[in-house]
Amino acid sequence: xxxxxxxxxxxxxxxxxxxxxxxxxxxxxxxxxxxxxxxxxxxxxxxxxxxxxxxxxxxxxxxxxxxxxxxxxxxxxxxxxxxxxxxxxxxxxxxxxxxxxxxxxxxxxxxxxxxxxxxxxxxxxxxxxxxxxxxxxxxxxxxxxxxxxxxxxxxxxxxxxxxxxxxxxxxxxxxxxxxxxxxxxxxxxxxxxxxxxxxxxxxxxxxxxxxxxxxxxxxxxxxxxxxxxxxxxxxxxxxxxxxxxxxxxxxxxxxxxxxxxxxxxxxxxxxxxxxxxxxxxxxxxxxxxxxxxxxxxxxxxxxxxxxxxxxxxxxxxxxxxxxxxxxxxxxxxxxxxxxxxxxxxxxxxxxxxxxxxxxxxxxxxxxxxxxxxxxxxxxxxxxxxxxxxxxxxxxxxxxxxxxx
Numbered sequence: 001x002x003x004x005x006x007x008x009x010x011x012x013x014x015x016x017x018x019x020x021x022x023x024x025x026x027x028x029x030x031x032x033x034x035x036x037x038x039x040x041x042x043x044x045x046x047x048x049x050x051x052x053x054x055x056x057x058x059x060x061x062x063x064x065x066x067x068x069x070x071x072x073x074x075x076x077x078x079x080x081x082x083x084x085x086x087x088x089x090x091x092x093x094x095x096x097x098x099x100x101x102x103x104x105x106x107x108x109x110x111x112x113x114x115x116x117x118x119x120x121x122x123x124x125x126x127x128x129x130x131x132x133x134x135x136x137x138x139x140x141x142x143x144x145x146x147x148x149x150x151x152x153x154x155x156x157x158x159x160x161x162x163x164x165x166x167x168x169x170x171x172x173x174x175x176x177x178x179x180x181x182x183x184x185x186x187x188x189x190x191x192x193x194x195x196x197x198x199x200x201x202x203x204x205x206x207x208x209x210x211x212x213x214x215x216x217x218x219x220x221x222x223x224x225x226x227x228x229x230x231x232x233x234x235x236x237x238x239x240x241x242x243x244x245x246x247x248x249x250x251x252x253x254x255x256x257x258x259x260x261x262x263x264x265x266x267x268x269x270x271x272x273x274x275x276x277x278x279x280x281x282x283x284x285x286x287x288x289x290x291x292x293x294x295x296x297x298x299x300x301x302x303x304x305x306x307x308x309x310x311x312x313x314x315x316x317x318x319x320x321x322x323x324x325x326x327x328x329x330x331x332x333x334x335x336x337x338x339x340x341x342x343x344x345x346x347x348x349x350x351x352x353x354x355x356x357x358x359x360x361x362x363x364x365x366x367x368x369x370x371x372x373x374x375x376x377x378x379x380x381x382x383x384x385x386x387x388x389x390x391x392x393x394x395x396x397x398x399x400x401x402x403x404x
Contacts, residue, residue: 001027002018002028003029020320023321113241118341120308124319124322126322126324128325129226130223132324134223138219138299138359139359141216142264145212146264146266153181154172156172156207157174158171167204167206168201169201169202175268182264185220185224186203186204186259186262187258188220194256198257200367202389203259224262227297227361228363231363238376257366258367259365259366259389259392260293260364261364264359265360266357267352267357273351274287285349288348289346290331290332292333292391293332293334294333296363298328298358298360299327301321301356301358304318306319306347307319307348311343330342331364333365333371337373338376339376364392367388367389371386372384373385
């Protein structure tokens with residue numbers, strides 16, 4: 001809400017905040033400094049839900065009618081699974097420049113990443129080098145796939161859902177698993193011959209041509225390359241923070257051995273939530289969890305729904321949509337390798353009746369990388385340790401879609 005004649009806070013500021021806020025949202029801009037009819041306001045807005053990033057700015061209205069209206073709007077009852085968060089909890093935005101177009105020193109950016117990983121476990125990064133048009137094309141490819149007949153989509157399903165297939169780890173999973181549909185894609189550079197020779201259940205060749213044309217496969221391949229490169233840069237930043245040579249990342253990540261996965265999460269018109277949070281009674285479209293890998297790099301659409309748990313007060317807060325940003329969070333593998341310095345943070349997705357798509361990329365080491373605590377923390381890395389394949393297998397047990 002903002003009065004256009006506000007002399008203290010310029011109206012353009014309120015309008016700009018509204019434009020930046022998450023959907024769904026509603027504005028209440030009035031021309032006159034005289035108080036509006038709050039009874040009419042109440043009847044218009046009650047029963048709707050507000051984006052948690054909506055802000056009250058400008059003229060302060062102190063009538064009892066206003067207080068009554070706001071009490072109704074921000075009631076604790078669940079409305080489509082969404083209700084406002086309790087207080088400001090910022091997921092930091094790591095900027096590659098100082099706002100004036102000049103590049104920030106690399107050490108400053110690395111320090112910002114460190115601070116975000118230690119304090120929150122989540123951050124948003126802009127200037128990541130991936131064109132917005134490319135991201136949108138990738139999302140369009142995903143949406144087209146989920147609009148295909150179920151019979152066609154199941155051609156890419158793991159053996160659990162399609163007995164004719166040999167793939168066990170990646171592929172399509174239907175929405176009867178946990179209320180959402182998904183498609184997991186590995187490195188597209190892995191050929192059928194290479195997959196057969198390496199003989200590892202996680203290094204699979206997925207025949208995407210069964211559901212995608214060449215142009216769509218090229219788009220997916222390009223996005224995988226770019227998001228992998230970005231993730232690798234982030235990991236090298238973490239290595240540098242630990243005063244080690246960033247080149248050691250090659251010991252942990254090999255493109256043809258990586259378990260990194262590009263996923264499309266498609267939330268259809270869900271008639272009921274996957275579960276209701278025992279903590280605060282909120283309806284969820286995706287259960288509370290932490291990710292397994294090193295980093296997860298996510299693109300979420302305008303409908304949002306992603307929430308992060310504050311480690312200190314255990315309350316939940318929205319990650320606001322930022323068209324120019326990708327959302328990054330730390331995973332269990334990085335928490336292990338950093339001796340708990342960078343903690344994997346609980347997150348969840350709110351239930352929403354409308355269709356939506358999210359595209360996370362799980363950046364994970366090579367299947368045979370030995371997970372040892374000296375890798376990031378000591379002058380010399382030990383050669384012993386559990387291989388990442390076994391580490392991942394234990395982590396995936398809590399995810400329904402991976403119980404295959």
